[in-house]
Amino acid sequence: MIDDSFSLMRGGPVYRILRWSGAIGHGRRTTVWVAFGLVALSFGPLLVMTALDGTLLPGTARVELPLLGDYALLARFLVTIPVLVLAAPLCDALLRRMLIQFSRSSMVHPAHREPFDALIARMRGMRDSSLPEFACLVLAVLPAVLHALPVGMLHGVSDWSRANGGLTPAGQWFALVSTTVYRFVQLIWVWRFLLWAWMLWRLSRMPLDLRASHPDGAGGLAFLGAAQQRFGVLAFAGGALVAGTCANHMVYLDRPLASQQHLLLGYVVVSTLFLAAPLLCMVPRLLEAKRKGLLLYSLLGHSAAHAFDRRWLVERAPDAPALLDTGDASAICDFTGVYATIRGMAVIPLSRWNLLWLASCAALPMVPLVFFALSLDELLARLGAILL
Template identity: 30%
Template structure:
């Protein structure tokens, strides 16, 4: 099947999510409507299916809050609540963001003419190849295999600390533990691995685009040679970063509140998690760095030669007072006076070889750090801190 036929067959606009195996399965069972993606519906359904039976089972067992027989109630397992009520909805929300924003980025590559007329066929082939990868069943076989293996391992040798709230030693109260191990955890794991696979697809897509001979504009005021529109790319996977950070911070918070774990003892683990999440956020943008580095090096040499020729001509005419042949560059309006041509060179010199700025870092670091900062804040003496703040303001 040819490239044109594939592009006509696949739904528009381009999507890394729509029509993959998991998406089709959700549509078949009614979670995704015939028209639209059902983002809100799925976020609510998955969250309630994962969380509500746990609460009901715990409530019937009298273990929602602390009681005489339960040292660690369900309410104290912050990681479980973060997984069900924060991470699961965020992972579904990330799909919606990807559906909305990735087609816009692909359109900008064409609209800004970064993809020249001679490269449009190659660009379309990149999209078609990624769609083929998206539609493959093999990645989902691996995901199901991993989730099944993890579920069996946790079910056969469960972590008692995670299910003690369910009364796992009592036959009448074991339902909560069963639901958590066989339903809640797999739902989260499937959505998490699905998000990871789609991030891999996004990385492959951008990597292949970065290998095309893009028509970069080294003087572009965005300082990224015309790729500045990609500064919104981290918004797509910020929900994924926030969900992972929230689940980890929730699990650590349980240890702090119920197992006397000192928050400072977690600083190294927090730092490692933060670094890993930031690197995940930067990785899709770093694929353009080799191209930007080459473009900047070449442009500095080329514009350096232009500036040297222009400078010699100006020096010969106005300093040496020599007769200078009519040079077009001295009268070219796009070059202008000496100050303007120097500004051209400075704009090239200020071009950034890495697609990173404060805005991009904020979109990545903020969701990664926020849950960790909240965990650290639990150790602050809140009353005295607020009192000092009040006296400072007054």
């Protein structure tokens, strides 16, 4: 069975290399140092090279788009990488508790403990396999090998990465090293997300004991919605890059915020649906549990209503106690509440608050775009006109 040492994140060749080097270890909070090291590797040399080249600071650079004015790049290396690295232990702890919930509850029948343990063991094997992370590394390096142009550069705008029709030393480091680190960190997270989705799919095919009368309104699986929220960090990371790219377009290409609203809204919707999609695999099992619950409790309700009517309307004796002196009415009310829970049971273990959390994670990095569209004085004046 799953124990407190179970982990979705702590495994694979990258983790083993970090453990071997002493960069991380049990009981040591070194995640901050890992994040700092990745930022230093990907962003530090760019600072030095552009400072020497005179393309570092806005206002003094000899190009239109200096390094510290490239909001898409700042979002990549000062927001996305640290957030993804620092969020990994928090996400891992909650996902571990969610899987422990399966093993400690009665959803897994004792007769099916062995297949459940085999599933967990197989998941551990996939997590520790070298092939997925090697594939992530190949995908991260491939654009540099194919000499693909750096993503996010603005057409027609001179920037810190190019000079005389080619890449500057900073541009070469960005294309070969910085973007490789950025892609690899993202792809490792995507791999862990896909591994979790595979886990949910396999669990949905097991004979889980789901109860339509469960008070959580999702057959006992509502906790999966809270687990899925943790992957909102992926939506936040992508939203930061989208917001940084839009900020570049607004500042250097004079594109208004209104011209990009469809891109921003589309990203929020698509990322939210993508992150929530793995929970759809539970729909058939929950539908089955709901249909079964409605049929069984409908029969029970009919029997209870029939007995109640017969006792109080048909066969009631003159000297029988008053209705309020018995618990019959209370029992009928209690049963009505249970049946209402079954009738309103969700067939997707995802509440509106779970969706709102995922959407908020995607939209939060876009809030600063308001300050690019309006000056602070103009923003305060409009808010004052609305509120006052």
